[in-house]
Amino acid sequence: RVGDLLADYGWRLVEQAGPSYFRDTYIRPTGRDVAASPLEWTALAER
Template sequence: MEKERLWRFGMDPDEVGDFLADYGWRVLEQAGAEELIEKYVRPTGRAMPVSEIERTVLAEKV
């Protein structure tokens, strides 16, 4: 049985806005590892690692 791959692709964070704009989205916020930990992990009381390559993007349809 083949293990399902979680990561589909990656991109330079500076290219995310243009990429999403091609699909009608506008970036509101991008968060890197430190921001993810401070904003989303630490408030849960958990101490889980976040890789430096992990980012999250908040975008809205325009």
């Protein structure tokens, strides 16, 4: 859905990272057992 929204404005979605990415990349390596917010999403787009 993000890709469609971006396309409406002339952008192309390159990559999208959600909570599981942040958890696995940044939280778990610290040894902490906490969840990432389901609202934490990042999108990389190019025109």
